[in-house]
Amino acid sequence: MPNVLERFKLDGKVALVTGGAGLYGRQIAEALAEAGAKTFIASRGIEALERQAEIFRQAGLDVTALPLDQSQEASIRTLLEEILRLAGRCDVLVNNAVSRPAGKDVPPFEAFAQSMEVNATGIYMMTEVFGRHMAERGGGSIINIGSIYGMVGPDFTLYEGTAMGAPADYFFQKGGMIQLTRHAAATLGPSGVRVNCISPGGFFDNQPEAFLRRYCPRTFLGRMANEEDLKGIIVLLASDASAYITGTNIPVDGGLTAK
Numbered sequence: 001m002p003n004v005l006e007r008f009k010l011d012g013k014v015a016l017v018t019g020g021a022g023l024y025g026r027q028i029a030e031a032l033a034e035a036g037a038k039t040f041i042a043s044r045g046i047e048a049l050e051r052q053a054e055i056f057r058q059a060g061l062d063v064t065a066l067p068l069d070q071s072q073e074a075s076i077r078t079l080l081e082e083i084l085r086l087a088g089r090c091d092v093l094v095n096n097a098v099s100r101p102a103g104k105d106v107p108p109f110e111a112f113a114q115s116m117e118v119n120a121t122g123i124y125m126m127t128e129v130f131g132r133h134m135a136e137r138g139g140g141s142i143i144n145i146g147s148i149y150g151m152v153g154p155d156f157t158l159y160e161g162t163a164m165g166a167p168a169d170y171f172f173q174k175g176g177m178i179q180l181t182r183h184a185a186a187t188l189g190p191s192g193v194r195v196n197c198i199s200p201g202g203f204f205d206n207q208p209e210a211f212l213r214r215y216c217p218r219t220f221l222g223r224m225a226n227e228e229d230l231k232g233i234i235v236l237l238a239s240d241a242s243a244y245i246t247g248t249n250i251p252v253d254g255g256l257t258a259k
Contacts, residue, residue, distance in 0.1 A: 007241040011036035014087040015238060016079075018070060018097035018126065021048040023203050024145055024230065025096050031231035032094075032238060033061035038087055042068035042079055043097050070097055070122035076129050089137060092238045093130045095123045095177075096145040100167075115169040120176060127184050127195070135191035142188075143237050144181050146199040148253045150174030158215055162208040174199070178249045185247030194246035196237050201225055201253025220255030
């Protein structure tokens with residue numbers, strides 16, 4: 001029986017992070033690779049992913065960038081096939097990639113529908129395709145990146161005087177992701193596949209001072225999250241240290257939703 005620290009290691013495991021060049025994706029991919037996993041990052045923005053993967057490789061981490069259009073089933077299946085060709089299997093899937101077309105010059109209803117293709121249907125397809133692969137192998141871990149805004153309603157006073165907002169599609173999708181997590185955990189659990197959700201709070205990204213002044217005191221820790229704060233929970237849920245954890249949603253929000 002390995003000691004407890006050994007159970008956190010991901011040596012020999014293969015992980016996929018959708019996205020990987022953004023604020024969440026960078027630290028998620030870095031955490032998995034630092035823990036020993038052969039890590040793939042995938043999205044439509046392959047040029048940015050390639051640059052990020054090269055930064056990781058220069059730091060001695062095993063990270064490979066691959067193309068993915070999460071709105072297309074064929075692209076998802078091709079991604080799995082390529083990972084199987086390169087690594088033989090996939091043990092960990094992190095559903096992190098999102099699309100935010102609402103800010104584009106398209107009608108609001110059309111933007112909502114486009115958002116759903118990637119952030120709802122696309123995540124469901126990723127979970128189905130990769131979950132079935134893991135089930136056939138007899139085990140694996142799927143980690144969905146949700147949000148506290150899948151747990152609570154919007155507070156528009158936070159954004160007064162800024163260009164920031166709280167679009168309806170984001171709340172719709174992040175709330176649904178928690179229930180999809182539970183459904184997938186129930187479906188895949190008998191095959192040894194665990195499915196969990198992480199719901200981060202706000203991450204510092206040079207937001208306007210007015211927003212920071214309102215938001216930070218709402219957390220117990222008095223600050224927004226940084227580029228290290230997701231790494232521990234990601235490794236925990238990806239590793240054998242969480243072998244009996246599935247179907248759960250874990251806030252990583254400095255205590256905001258506990259108030």
